[in-house]
Amino acid sequence: MKIVVAYSGGLDTSVILNWLKDTYSAEVVAFCADVGQEEELDGLEEKALNTGASRCYVDNLQEEYARDFIFPMIQAGALYEGQYFLGTSIARPLIAKRMVEIALAEEADAIAHGATGKGNDQIRFELTAAALAPRLQVIAPWRDERFRTEFPGRAEMIAYCADRGINVEASAKKPYSMDRNLLHISYESGILEDPWFDASAPEHKGMYKLSVSPEDAPDTPEYLELNFDQGICTGLAHPRLWEILSELNYNGEQDASLTPLWIMRVLNKLGGQHGVGRVDMVENRFVGMKSRGVYETPGGAILHFAHRQMESLTMDREVMHLRDSLIPKYSTLVYNGFWFAPEREALQALVAESQKNVTGTVRLKLYKGNIIAAGRKSPVSLYNPHIATMEADPTKAYNQDDATGFIHLNALRLKVAAEVHGA
Template sequence: MAKEKIVLAYSGGLDTSVILKWLKETYDAEIIAFTADIGQKDELDGLEAKALATGASKVYIDDLRAEFAKDFIYPMFQAGTMYEGQYLLGTSIARPLIAKRMVDIARAEGATAIAHGATGKGNDQVRFELTAAALAPEISVIAPWRLEAFREQFPGRAEMIAYAEKHGIPVTASAAKPYSTDRNLLHISFESGMLEDPWFDPSAEENEDMYVLSVSPERAPDQAEYVELTFEQGDCVALNGESLSPLEVMERLNELGGKHGIGRVDMVENRFVGMKSRGVYETPGGTILFTAHRKMESLTMDREVMHLRDSLIAKYSQLVYNGFWFAPERLALQALVTESQKNVTGVVRLKLYKGNVIGAGVKSPVSLYNPDIATMEADPSQAYDQGDATGFIRLNALRLKVSSGVEQSKN
């Protein structure tokens, strides 16, 4: 009788390496390791050999970078998404793509379950499992960190390291970098360890070696650099006149933003599971793209459409952060967002300087800005009669006057 198959989201770190071996022993199953290449760079080196040596029967390392940029990052940025006013959702938006591919592999391999190494305190467990529920409700999910037997065996990292050494699993866990990281095409995050103290200053010069994608603003070039982003229907399609794919745009902008110290965020955020957590993020390319997109919208998007879309940013951001990417309400919101972007077309020029993204010009063939109407000089088009504002103000003031009269009558 064939063994049960389990598809494990595998990063090669301490947790998923131990989990791979533990699953194989506990469930007497074939473990298929899956790693999504979403821009981790050299973190992927040697993963296949390590997974096989740890006990995986098969390893998938799939390049999902282009799909990540085109079908996840770009639609999210069209929505103007920013969680709690600071976080560009770099980790959040990657999880539904990873889970989607895990489901695909599970079905192709005839696996009955998928597994992940997310802890019971974090958001990722929710994102993985809500995606699986939406796309493949027939496939079960194994979350070792939520199983009492696993937690009893591994109450801390010391026990995990000892287990890895016993089974000959190479691990790199040490006190040299007392924090955890998660990297992809959009950002890199830093959490836990020394960062759990919200008074700790990661921007101090002595902590500069923590950062990966960017230099500090103090070390950025003293000369500003200009970049032009071309948009078509809400998507950036070219930089400095050169046509590029979404993946190429993100890679180029990451280089530019990192060079100029752009995109560092240090925040305490509200996790979906109920607690607050402190995270430090580097999102150099995303910060440039977010700023450029907003400036393109300012010239080309109808006022009421913009205000309606903006009223939904908090909701859309929560859906992404909380793991509801494939939920019907997010898909419905996306339809509205897509419609709002049909005229977001043109060129934005930005100046990059020491951590700042500064607007330096915007133009569009479908601009809604008319200098003849907006001018403080004589209006050659005679499209706006300033006298019309009298009636406009009178009508809008009517309810205020009535309300004020009622309040005065009480006294």
């Protein structure tokens, strides 16, 4: 038997890799996806081989993640339950997709993951596998009673690794769990399980990695411009753009257009400096329970806000309202793991059609946790100042007398109802 396992090199996945090899008498191939978690990946292949893997793939998926997953989701205006930018949710189908591709190339019998039986990630991984490779077996050790019996806690895992000569750095457990990628960082569990706990208090500022607190943000606002083409951000304008790119080790040409990856990196840097994009919420997991999560999404928050400003200028009213009515459905599909489901793909086609004229430039002001609109312009703007003006309309496109009949017709059913009910 051959199994491809999602592997990070940490305690849990090191134990899982070796346990799978022993329990299933299997050849185990390790896979690590770089989606911007900023963890040190050097030496990971050697570590996986020393832990028992026959081979280890370490794939940089950041550009694909930004281009094919984050940006199409931003086009759709997705926010889960009105707050969550879906940072973890949208990364999982990409990771699972690549794991399935490796499993098929390796002619593996199964894939395995380290997601727990209480969370959403197990569903996201396994629904992706079902959609892309239904004949692949999926192994979830945390849902296997044999695994839970053998490893009721970290002490047993550490002892297991010591007994087998598996090198892991088992530091003291943090008072919360953290998951990072290009779009966000999420914090949950531990001290955050109390929804009354104030994660924004000054004494907890050390928890945050991507952003300063709004109170500590600069006292001077900062301006930037974002360019959109059919709902996709294609470029940025900022006085310090190339200085920021240099700080981020940008390796491209200065006259080249920025890719989605580098747009995300710059926006994360700028947004983080101004305390933008922090969310603290209690959300509804697909498995049925409520959970409390704290998120940092500086670049995603800026992109989401700017995109909406561009739509406000260029998008037909009824098309916008139709698309908006589908945002809860679209967001739930992403959150619940149905990225590769036909209904999400159908919605994406509608979204793409709705974005054909979402083109132009948005100017924003960042200030102490706030994203403020400071201007919008577009060559296909639907805003006509001559019609909208409160002064005389030189085009005579709008006759105010027409509003009388318009109001009478819309009031008719209200009047009939009032008469029937004795108003």
